[in-house]
Amino acid sequence: MEFLIDITVRLPPTLPAEEVAALMSGERQRGRELLESGAIRDIWRVPGALRNVAIWSAQDATELHSLLTSLPLHRYCEVSVTPLAVHPLRGGPEGGTARS
Secondary structure (H helix, E strand, C coil): CEEEEEEEECCCCCCCHHHHHHHHHHHHHHHHHHHHHCCEEEEEECCCCCEEEEEEECCCHHHHHHHHHCCCCHHHEEEEEEEECCCHHHCCCCCCCCCC
16 A cells, blocks of 8 residues: 655754754664665655655555654654555546546
């Protein structure tokens, strides 16, 4: 199952610089692992913010939750999750009617 994930990181201004650096380093490392494993299918940075949007792949919402909470910065993240389904133009089911 694929999910559109929008993550905004909000670090507390009182967080020591050393802790921020360690968290960011750990985040990059974990992100590379998730990308290499296929859990993150594609990812884009949103300029001007500590934010990204990505396509994630997981068996279900429970696995997705585990993957997201494995990120070192997860406690400072606002996460929006949108489950995705295959569109009929890409071979998905034709059911339903068109909406205007």
